Amino acid sequence: MTKSELINKLATEKNLTKSRAELVVNCIFDTMTEALMREEGIEIRGFGSFTVRHYPSYPGRNPRTGEVVPVPPKRLPFFKVGKELKVTVEDSRKNGKPIVEGRSEGDGDGVDSPAPTT
Amino acid sequence: MTKAEIALALYEKVGGFSKKETADLVELVFDLMKNTLGSGENIKVSRFGNFDLRDKRQRPGRNPQTGQPINITARRVLTFKPSQILREALNPDRAAKAEAMGSSSNVDEKSTP
DSSP states (O other), X not given: OBHHHHHHHHHHHHTOOHHHHHHHHHHHHHHHHHHHXXXXXXXXXXXXXXXXXXXXXXXXXXXXXXXEEEEOOEEEEEEEEOHHHHHXXXXXXXXXXXXXXXXXXXXXXXXXXXXXXX | OBHHHHHHHHHHHSTTOOHHHHHHHXXXXXXXXXXXXXXXXXXXXXXXXXXXXXXXXXXXXXXXXXXXXXXXXXXXXXXXXXXXXHHHHHOHHHHHHHHXXXXXXXXXXXXXX
């Protein structure tokens, strides 16, 4: 699923125009980005939480030349999966659902193609 | 920050919705994402990052407390890979430096308004 597919689904479910749904989805992720920029964690119950982790500088290497180059300190967002989602994700494996890379064919009808029997 | 605060930001930044409506919208967006991941489908949110599922095989491990060897069972895990844009947003100094040094690095310059 891509962001535009998410926007389309939201538009359909809530009877919104696509541009309106787009504003909503963009605003949600922008708000989350701004929180992380302030180093504020985000906690979405049932989904997971985002925090900012600090990584100190370390000597790295240019993989092409082997030259040692200092890697400056950085901040990275870290996502911790929520309990509920963790279980949901594991259940999808137990139910034999393969991992798919987007392209929602079964368009939210809740019915999936039969699981492979191997 | 919680869902309620995200809903409030949505209420303030995007006009025309009641507080109840923005709360419902935020709830629905995360539910849609949960259902998608729960059906085994990855999510790509451009400018923010990707939520990728990975199947892990069973592997030997250890109880870190006792050192006792145990089997780590096969499982499906969810990982979040932040976008280059989000990474740069959190490291403005680094992004600026990379830009000043030209396009030698993999840091493609994205304008942050």
